[in-house]
Amino acid sequence: MSTANVTLFDDEFLKKLEYLNIISKRLFAGQLRAERRTRKRGTGLEFADYRAYVAGDDFRHLDWKAYLRLNRLILKLFEEEEDLPIYFFVDSSQSMSYGNPSKLDYARRVCAALCYIGLANLDRVNVISFANGIKSEMPPQRGKGRIFKIFRFLMEITPGGETHARASFKTYCTETRRRGLAVVISDMFDGNGFESALDILRHVRHDIFVIHIASHEEIDPMLRGELQLVDSENNVSREITITPSLLAAYRAEFNKYCEAIESYCGKYQLGYARTVTDFPFEELVLKVFRQGRFLK
Amino acid sequence: MTFLALTAAQAGLLAATTVAIIIGLYLLKLRHRRVLISSSILWRRVLDERQSHSLWEKLRRIISIVIAATIALLIALSLARPEIESLTGKNERIVIVLDTSPTMNTNTSDGKTRWQHAAERAKSLLDSGGPTTEFRVLDTAEVTASAFTTDRNEVRKLIDTMSSKSAEPHFPRVDGRAAQVYFISDGVAIHSTPSFVKRISVFEPANNVGITAFEIRSVPSTPLGYEAYLEIQNFGQPTEAGLTLSGPGGQRIIKTVRLETEQTYKDVFDLSQFAEGGIRATVQAKDDAFPMDDVAFAYLPIKRKTRTLLVTKGNRYLETALKLDNYVELSVTEPASYRESPNIDTYIFDKFAPNAPPARPALIFGTPSAPWLKPAAGEIQKPEITTWSEDHPIMQYVSVHDVAIERAARIDADNLTVVAASKQTPLIVVSEKPKWVMLTFSLEASDFAFHVGFPVFIENVLAWFNRDQLALKRSPGIVDVPLANAQVQTIDGKTVPSEQQLGKTIFLANEPGLFAALRGDTRVHVAVNLANPTFSDVNRSIFKTDRTAARQQFWLRRELWFYMLLAAVVLISIEWFTYHRRITL
Known part of the structure; x- marks a missing residue:
């Protein structure tokens, strides 16, 4: 593990992950853990339905009592129990490198924490790095032991490129059909609008949770005077004179932008949490849990 | 711009x-x-x-x-x-001429005087000028003449120090081509001004009863008697006026007269009961707006015969002239019989002088030899009188230019006042202390005794020796007294600041009053009275018909x-x- 890894995912971080794991178990006590009932009929313990026996069916699931009563071979059907696929879409566009600490570092920590809890619950965890397309993807992982592999994957993500979330999600969803929980960790700065991107995930019927990361420099920029503002993603620059009224207008626009995303998520019952980079990530994770949308 | x-x-x-x-x-x-x-x-x-x-x-x-x-x-x-x-107005020069004639002291209906209104108008003129406008202030007394300046505060202060004073106002000489000239006046004393002058009026009709003449004069029928002549005139609405003449001994004459508009009242008052000293005449009338002419002064001298001792071996002309003088009580003696007497007021020595100067003043003819007199240093034949001083009291009304002299003594006139002289020698000299007058020629050696001025000269000398004179008449303003190095006092003894100029004593008298100029034993009284109908007629203004000039006001007070x-x-x-x-x- 590199020095950066040590810094980002050090022993302290691991302790926090354990703590979050315990907390999450308490929060979801009494509920099914890692046993997701699906519409598929399979070999689970939970009775689901009957149907007529056809050749080739497993004799072990025949209901002999019903045969005695009805003189017909009736097969008992059980619900299929399978693991939950969780897709972590980590925005690694250039804008995520902004801030101190950078939004990408914060996203890595949040993603690692949620991955750990998912792995601990025997869910299948997928981590996808995207910007103007799918930059890198980690194969599905199960079991707590895989967390270090995830750490390495996250640390290998480098920021760069413009954000085209719709194109990225579209590419991924066309390749991956299985529904699951899609966690989008991003600063939500997409020139084409994030709504259309989330629509893609929504249309393939993923459960969606949006973690919106912002930096203080974005919320309340300390800018003054004659400036040439350079967009970190596309290097487009613009000369402006920063005035108090302009700053006020920017703050208003930022709030409006966040409210629009939140409103969209509310409208389609998507999970949504907004945070800033100096907010403790473990509290954010707990906040996500408390919303009750992350794990069902 | x-x-x-x-x-x-x-x-x-x-x-x-x-x-x-x-x-x-x-x-x-x-x-x-x-x-x-x-x-x-x-x-x-x-x-x-x-x-x-x-x-x-x-x-x-x-x-x-x-x-x-x-x-x-x-x-x-x-x-x-x-x-x-x-x-801001254009860059211009403005001359403000303030009328300082006495009529500017006339009160107006608002309780101020015309002069105060004039000063206010002058200041408003200052305000009306632009920032670059230069101002100059003059007066009709020719006392104030400032230089052109843009400093308004300086001009304001100057105006504050000015006052109405001169009895004889004159419109000053100003160049109308180089500046705008404004004349702020009541239009009474000065009627004509150059055509380029813009006149601003402070005139307002007023009531006034004033003394237009007041003097003390001898009574022709009584050589030693005096009378007062008083003339008052009403320049306002018909009214009753109270006249009062008061003397230093508490004597008083009071009279009330009814005066119609423009009516003049003249009267003569016997002063035989009045003591020697200042006589004050006053007039009181209702709503009188001009107090300056409500009072006038004169001096009443005591007239008595001069006890004169003529010491001569015989001089018919001189003796006859003295005997004919109503004011002389003459005694004649020969030089050998001369004795100084306390009962003599004046000595006249004809070609004789005692060894010691007399205690009383002396008139000396010829150049007798005496230790207290200048010795003769030869003779001048037929000297011509080329210079004489008309200002000296003994030479008043005496013409000596045609006096022919056969011979005169040559003397050194150091420490003496020469009142008549030829080119070679003094002919009439005066000593102030001891008081004597000497002619360096004898009457027999000249035709002076045949001149009409001779009795006058004798009377002048005797009067200068012993008698008080009637007061000199002057108008308010700058007063001159023909007495050099004199100290000026008011009648109650207060010293008045004075200056010396061309052998005269000059002082400022803004109000009517009686003054005395003193130098040694010499005393000259000066009666300063307005007593001038030109000034008392405070309604005789050209602004009854003339229009007053107006001036545009500008916004800005400083340069742009x-x-x-x-x-x-x-x-x-x-x-x-x-x-x-x-x-x-």
């Missing part, structure tokens, strides 16, 4: 250069600080919205250039000292450059404030 410091072309060039420099500096691109932001999405939205909807955003740069150019223009053009006639720099400072402050708040660029 005109410029006082530059030509119009130079000012235009300066303005154009300034604006060009400012615009050039604005066109130079300010290097913006490069700042990396995560995304420009939100900034783009904000700026697009603001720039597309705000006219201010579009005009901001232009307004900044305009403000900067205006500041630079204001500073640059202020150096050229611009002038806008409608705001002051306000331009002030505006520049204000604009710089605004620019500083707005720039730091990024309202302007």
Whole structure:
């Protein structure tokens, strides 16, 4: 593990992950853990339905009592129990490198924490790095032991490129059909609008949770005077004179932008949490849990 | 707009250069600080919205250039000292002539005097001038004559120190081509002014009963008697006037007369019961607005015969002249019989002088030898009287230019006053202390005794030796007394500041009064009275029909450059404030 890894995912971080794991178990006590009932009929313990026996069916699931009563071979059907696929879409566009600490570092920590809890619950965890397309993807992982592999994957993500979330999600969803929980960790700065991107995930019927990361420099920029503002993603620059009224207008626009995303998520019952980079990530994770949308 | 410091072309060039420099500096691109932001999405939205909807955003740069150019223009053009006639008035010179004649002391219905109104008008004239207008103040007494100045406060202070004073006002000489001339007057004392003079009136009709003549004179029928002549005139509405003559011993004559408009009352009052000293005449009338002519003064001398001792071996002309003098009580003796006597007021020595000077004054004919007299140093044959002093009391009304003299003694006139002289020698000399008059020629050696002025000369000498004279008559203002190095006192003994000028004593008397000029034993009384119908007629004003001049008021009180720099400072402050708040660029 590199020095950066040590810094980002050090022993302290691991302790926090354990703590979050315990907390999450308490929060979801009494509920099914890692046993997701699906519409598929399979070999689970939970009775689901009957149907007529056809050749080739497993004799072990025949209901002999019903045969005695009805003189017909009736097969008992059980619900299929399978693991939950969780897709972590980590925005690694250039804008995520902004801030101190950078939004990408914060996203890595949040993603690692949620991955750990998912792995601990025997869910299948997928981590996808995207910007103007799918930059890198980690194969599905199960079991707590895989967390270090995830750490390495996250640390290998480098920021760069413009954000085209719709194109990225579209590419991924066309390749991956299985529904699951899609966690989008991003600063939500997409020139084409994030709504259309989330629509893609929504249309393939993923459960969606949006973690919106912002930096203080974005919320309340300390800018003054004659400036040439350079967009970190596309290097487009613009000369402006920063005035108090302009700053006020920017703050208003930022709030409006966040409210629009939140409103969209509310409208389609998507999970949504907004945070800033100096907010403790473990509290954010707990906040996500408390919303009750992350794990069902 | 005109410029006082530059030509119009130079000012235009300066303005154009300034604006060009400012615009050039604005066109130079300010290097913006490069700042990396995560995304420009939100900034783009904000700026697009603001720039597309705000006219201010579009005009901001232009307004900044305009403000900067205006500041630079204001500073640059202020150096050229611009002038806008409608705001500041043109660069001009104004002469304010204030009428200081006595009638300006007339009270007006608001309780002020015409002079106070004139001073206010003069100050309002100062206010009406532009910042570059130069003012000069003159008066009709020719006492005040300031230089041209733009300092209004200085002129105001000067006006505050001025007062109405002169009894004989004269319109001063001013050049009407170089300046506008305003004459602030009641139009009473000075009726004619040059055509270029603009007159401003402070006239208001007023009631006045004034003394127009007052004097004490001898009674022709009684050589030692005196009478007072008083003349008063009503220049206002019909009224009753009270007359009072009061003497130093408490004597008083009171009379009341009814006077119609323009009516004159003349009266003669016997002063035989009055004691020697100042006589005061007053007149009181209801609503009298001009108090200066309500009082007049005169001096009443005591007249008695002069006990005179003529010491001569025989001089028919002299003896006859003295005997015919009503004011002389003559005794005659020969030189051998001469004895000084306490009962003698005056000695007349004819070709004789005692060894010791007499205790009383002496008139000496010839040049007798005596230790206290200047010795003769030869004779001059047929000297001609070339100079004589008419101002000396003994020479008043005496003409000596045609006196023929056969011979006269040559003397040294050191420490003596020469009142008549030829080119070679003094002919009539005067000693102040001891008091004596000496003619360096004898009456027999001249035809002086046959001249009409001789008895007058004898009377003058005897009067100068012993008698008080009637007071000299003067008008309020600068008073001159023909007595050099004299101290001037009021009748109650207060010293009045005086100056010496051309052998005269000069002092200032703004009010009527009785004064005494003293030098040694010599005393000259001066009665300062207005007593002039020209001044007492305070309603005889040309402004009854003449129009008064008006003057346009201007807004600004200082030169335009002051306000331009002030505006520049204000604009710089605004620019500083707005720039730091990024309202302007």
